[in-house]
Amino acid sequence: MATSLSRSPWVIHYDASSCNGCDIEILACLTPGFDAERLGVINTGNPKHADIFLVTGSVNEQNKEVIQNIYHQMPDPKAVVAVGVCALSGGIFAECYNVSGGVDKIIPVDVVVPGCAARPESIIDGIIAAVGVLEEKQRTRRSMMAGLESLIIERTLPEDLQAILELQKMAYRSEAEIYGDFHLAPLTQTLDELKIDFLDMIFLKAVMGGQLVGSIRTFRDNHCGYINRLVIHPLFQNVGIGSRLMGAAESVYPDAERYEVFTHHKSKRNLFFLTRKGYGIYKTVRLPDGRDRLFMQKIRSQTR
Amino acid sequence: MDFLNAALGALLFVVLAPVGGGLVAGVDRIVTARMQGRVGPPLFQPFYDVFKLMHKETMVVRRSQNFYMVFYLILMIFTGVLFFSGGDILLVIFALTLGDVFFILGGYKASSPFSFLGTQRELILSMAYEPIILLLAVGLYRATGSFNVADINAYPDLLIVFLPGLFIGFLCVMEIKFRKSPFDLSTSHHGHQELVKGMTTEFSGRTLAAIEVGHWYESVFVLGLLYLFFAAKPIMAVVAVGLTLFFLILADNAFARFKWQLALKSTWMMAIVLGVSNILVLYYFF
Numbered sequence: 001m002a003t004s005l006s007r008s009p010w011v012i013h014y015d016a017s018s019c020n021g022c023d024i025e026i027l028a029c030l031t032p033g034f035d036a037e038r039l040g041v042i043n044t045g046n047p048k049h050a051d052i053f054l055v056t057g058s059v060n061e062q063n064k065e066v067i068q069n070i071y072h073q074m075p076d077p078k079a080v081v082a083v084g085v086c087a088l089s090g091g092i093f094a095e096c097y098n099v100s101g102g103v104d105k106i107i108p109v110d111v112v113v114p115g116c117a118a119r120p121e122s123i124i125d126g127i128i129a130a131v132g133v134l135e136e137k138q139r140t141r142r143s144m145m146a147g148l149e150s151l152i153i154e155r156t157l158p159e160d161l162q163a164i165l166e167l168q169k170m171a172y173r174s175e176a177e178i179y180g181d182f183h184l185a186p187l188t189q190t191l192d193e194l195k196i197d198f199l200d201m202i203f204l205k206a207v208m209g210g211q212l213v214g215s216i217r218t219f220r221d222n223h224c225g226y227i228n229r230l231v232i233h234p235l236f237q238n239v240g241i242g243s244r245l246m247g248a249a250e251s252v253y254p255d256a257e258r259y260e261v262f263t264h265h266k267s268k269r270n271l272f273f274l275t276r277k278g279y280g281i282y283k284t285v286r287l288p289d290g291r292d293r294l295f296m297q298k299i300r301s302q303t304r
Numbered sequence: 305m306d307f308l309n310a311a312l313g314a315l316l317f318v319v320l321a322p323v324g325g326g327l328v329a330g331v332d333r334i335v336t337a338r339m340q341g342r343v344g345p346p347l348f349q350p351f352y353d354v355f356k357l358m359h360k361e362t363m364v365v366r367r368s369q370n371f372y373m374v375f376y377l378i379l380m381i382f383t384g385v386l387f388f389s390g391g392d393i394l395l396v397i398f399a400l401t402l403g404d405v406f407f408i409l410g411g412y413k414a415s416s417p418f419s420f421l422g423t424q425r426e427l428i429l430s431m432a433y434e435p436i437i438l439l440l441a442v443g444l445y446r447a448t449g450s451f452n453v454a455d456i457n458a459y460p461d462l463l464i465v466f467l468p469g470l471f472i473g474f475l476c477v478m479e480i481k482f483r484k485s486p487f488d489l490s491t492s493h494h495g496h497q498e499l500v501k502g503m504t505t506e507f508s509g510r511t512l513a514a515i516e517v518g519h520w521y522e523s524v525f526v527l528g529l530l531y532l533f534f535a536a537k538p539i540m541a542v543v544a545v546g547l548t549l550f551f552l553i554l555a556d557n558a559f560a561r562f563k564w565q566l567a568l569k570s571t572w573m574m575a576i577v578l579g580v581s582n583i584l585v586l587y588y589f590f
Contacts, residue, residue, distance in 0.1 A: 004355035007346075032341040037333075040345055040352060046501045048363055048508040051356075075361035075508045138359065 005051070005077070005138055006131045008040040012050035014070055016103065017093065018057025021117030022084035026054060028120045029127075036124055047073035052130045053080045054123075055103045058090040062098070064106055068177060071107045077137040079110045079130040084118045091116065144236060147209045151241065153248045156203035156215065161194050164205065164215045164231075171231040178266050179291060186229060201228070204248050206241050216245045218252050225249075225256035246277055258299050265292035310389035310454070317388040317524070318381060325520025326350045328527070332482075332553055333493075339557045350520075354513045362509030365414050370511045372410030377518035379403030384525040390454025393441050400437075400525070403518075404430045407503075414506035422502030426490035428564045432571040433480045436473040439579035443470045444532070446586040457535045464533040466590070469582030471533055473574045478548070480571075481526045483519075484556040487567055 015023050029036040030043060044050050047070045059067060071080065082103045085091040090101040103109050110133040113126035156164065172186040197217065206214035214232040218225055227249045232241050250259055261279060263270040264287075271294070279296035287293050329350040337344025346352075364370060383399040386392075408430070411423030445451050447466040448459045456463070464471050480487040488494075491502030499505070504515060527545055534541030562570070 004352045005359065007352040008349070008356040010353075035337070035342040035344070037337060037345050038343050040349055044501065046505055048506060049501060049504075049512065051360075073363070075363050077360070 005134050009052050009127055009131050009134070010042045010044045010050050011052045011054050011127065012044055012047050012070065012074070013054045013056070014067060016055055016057035016063055016067060016087065017060045017099070018084065018086055019117075022056035022086075022115075022123075025117050025120050026056065026083065026123055029123050034120045034124060036127070039124070039128070041124075041127060047071075048075065050074050051078055051134060052127060053078065053107075054083050054127075055080065055087050056083045058086040058093045058096075058099045059101060059103055059105060060096075060098045061100060064100065067103065068106055077134050077141065079133040079137070080107055081111045081113060081126045081130045082109045083113045083123055083126065085114065085116045088112050088114070140235065144208070145239065148239060148241075150209060151213075151244065152207045153204055153244060154207070156198075156205045158195070158198065160203075160205060160212065161198060162191060163212045164203065165189065165191055165194050167212055167215060167233060168229065168231045170234060174234070175264075175267060179264070179289075181289060186231075202252055204245060204252070206232075206245055208236070214241045214245050216249045218249045220253050220256060223257040225253040225259045227259055227261045230261075242273060243277070256300060258297050260295060260297045262293050262295045265294060306390075306454070310391075313388035313390060314385040317384045317521075321381075321384055321521050321524040322517055325517075325523045326354070328523055328549070329493075329520065332549070335550070335553050336557060339553070350516070354516050357508075357513035357516070358510055360509040362511055364511075365416065365506050369410050369413040369506065370514075372406045372413060373507065373511050373514055373518070375406040376403050376410060377514045377521070379406060380518045380521040380525070384521050384528070387453055387525055387528055390452060390457065393444060393451050393453050393456070396453065397437055397441055400522075401430070401434065403522075407515075407518075410507075411503035414503075416506050418500045418505040419503055422490045422499050422505065425499075425564055426503050428568055429480050429487060429490055432487075432568050433477045435572060435575040436470070436477050436579055439575055439583060440467075440470050440474060440477075440529075443467045443579070443583050443586065446583060446590070453532070456532055460536055462534060462536045466586060467533065467582055469578035473571075473579050474530065474533075475548070475551070476571050476574055478526055478530065478552055479555060481522060482552055484552050486555070486559040486562040487571075488556075488561060489564055489567060492561075 013023070013026050027043075028034060029041070047053075051074075053071060053074060055067065071078075080103065082088055086093055087103045090096075090099050093099045094101060100106070111126050111129045113122050115122055118126075168186050168189070172184060176182045176184055176187055201217040201219040203215060203217045205212055212233075213236045214230075216227065216230045218227045220226065227246070230242060230245060232245075259279075261274060263274060265284075274296050278298045280298070281294050281296050283295040285293045285295070327347070330345075330347040333349060334344040334347065362370070379399055380403050383396055383403060386399055387396045404426075408423055408426055411419050411426060441451065444456050444463070444467070447463055448456050450456060476487070479485075483490075483492055485492075489502075491499075491504045504512060507515060527549075530545055530548060531541050534544045
């Protein structure tokens with residue numbers, strides 16, 4: 001029921017480094033004068049119950065991680081509202097040595113509420129606009145789920161490489177956030193480098209309704225099938241596309257004795273996913289950038 | 305005929321209790337808002353909330369935490385079914401306790417500091433209300449000569465006349481069961497509190513919806529228990545239930561939260577002084 005989403009927007013409020021002006025106005029929304037609960041708004045104070053994330057103030061180096069943390073703890077569908085001019089661009093604090101700028105520098109912002117301080121009326125307007133965003137996201141997710149049956153996995157053609165590179169950069173953003181490093185190899189790869197990879201690897205792609213939603217690449221060396229760079233469009237994660245791509249990649253070399261993948265120590269989601277697919281860690285290597293690369297393998301006889 | 309009545313009561317409970325419980329929650333939120341000088345949400349707001357939660361992503365710390373909450377919901381339905389089919393009130397109370405035990409296990413399983421502290425408080429609260437509710441069963445037996453809810457319901461005299469002390473004690477149980485101040489230590493209806501959201505902090509999506517619906521079943525069951533005090537005069541009973549609800553909401557808005565020591569002490573004092581003396585009077589004078 002899409003309407004229930006619009007009638008029950010639960011918010012969480014985080015003060016990044018605001019002067020408290022906007023914070024007081026947000027709380028004013030809940031008082032008798034404005035009574036945002038008329039619209040079903042509850043200030044939950046708990047990211048796991050919230051639908052809308054209200055951020056006030058500019059982002060500084062200290063609270064970057066806190067904001068990302070809150071954002072990632074909120075269940076989908078969710079929306080972010082940047083309240084006040086500081087949350088938009090850093091405002092009068094933009095030039096400060098420790099301020100990184102607006103909220104959109106670290107998480108995707110859906111709605112911006114102008115003002116210094118933002119007025120309660122416009123904050124409520126912002127919440128209503130965010131509700132529209134929530135419904136839109138819900139609709140996209142629905143239509144995605146409907147399209148899941150028409151998912152096709154097939155060999156990639158050379159002309160798909162550009163699209164795969166873009167998808168890869170989009171999908172690896174979450175990895176970059178985990179490690180705080182936006183120069184990971186998958187994010188800096190160029191089209192020419194990808195074309196060289198294409199010569200000695202087999203690329204598979206997942207296509208849904210004409211749209212590229214995932215890709216994986218694999219190559220073999222003696223009796224081992226190496227599976228690399230499983231990428232899935234951020235909107236289409238956790239719906240089973242990864243499992244199907246893994247399965248397809250393994251069946252490219254049905255006679256391989258073992259399959260090998262790797263991930264890194266902080267990527268808990270990947271580790272969980274690969275463990276569930278039957279992979280176990282057998283080797284750990286410390287990389288120069290401080291990450292531990294975990295090599296995982298699956299012996300074929302164990303799975304058949 | 306008895307069997308038919310019992311089956312009908314159970315069926316009506318399973319079907320209507322979520323509707324009734326949700327409406328009670330909606331009325332509660334409106335009355336609370338009016339007491340604070342606000343307009344308040346629409347009457348059906350609790351239903352919108354639950355429908356929304358069912359369409360949200362369910363995040364977990366450990367998968368098993370949801371399993372316990374499903375059992376909480378099932379046992380709350382079971383408790384109410386036993387009660388409204390006119391079963392043995394002792395069995396009803398034990399089923400209620402078992403449901404609470406699953407609720408507490410689920411809270412512990414989620415293992416975040418907030419959820420943990422909230423769960424410990426929930427444990428203390430269930431220690432707080434158990435004595436009163438057990439004494440209530442004894443009192444109902446002393447007054448009517450039966451543990452069967454159907455017999456108690458059919459008793460020709462007003463039970464509140466025999467059980468005034470236990471009635472006041474039962475008001476405390478209701479405050480605890482409805483998660484109202486001063487006994488909303490473990491989790492509360494109101495968003496912001498010192499424990500984030502207490503024991504439901506780590507629950508989201510469908511599981512949170514299940515907890516909410518379980519709470520509605522529980523509320524209707526507790527209101528049914530309240531009804532028994534006035535069962536001889538049905539119209540008066542409905543009015544009394546309404547007035548009691550109003551009193552609960554008033555107390556919710558008038559009180560701050562108790563510390564756990566005070567919560568435990570006050571309810572146990574209530575149980576020992578009012579409950580036990582009520583039963584002693586029944587024992588020696590009737």
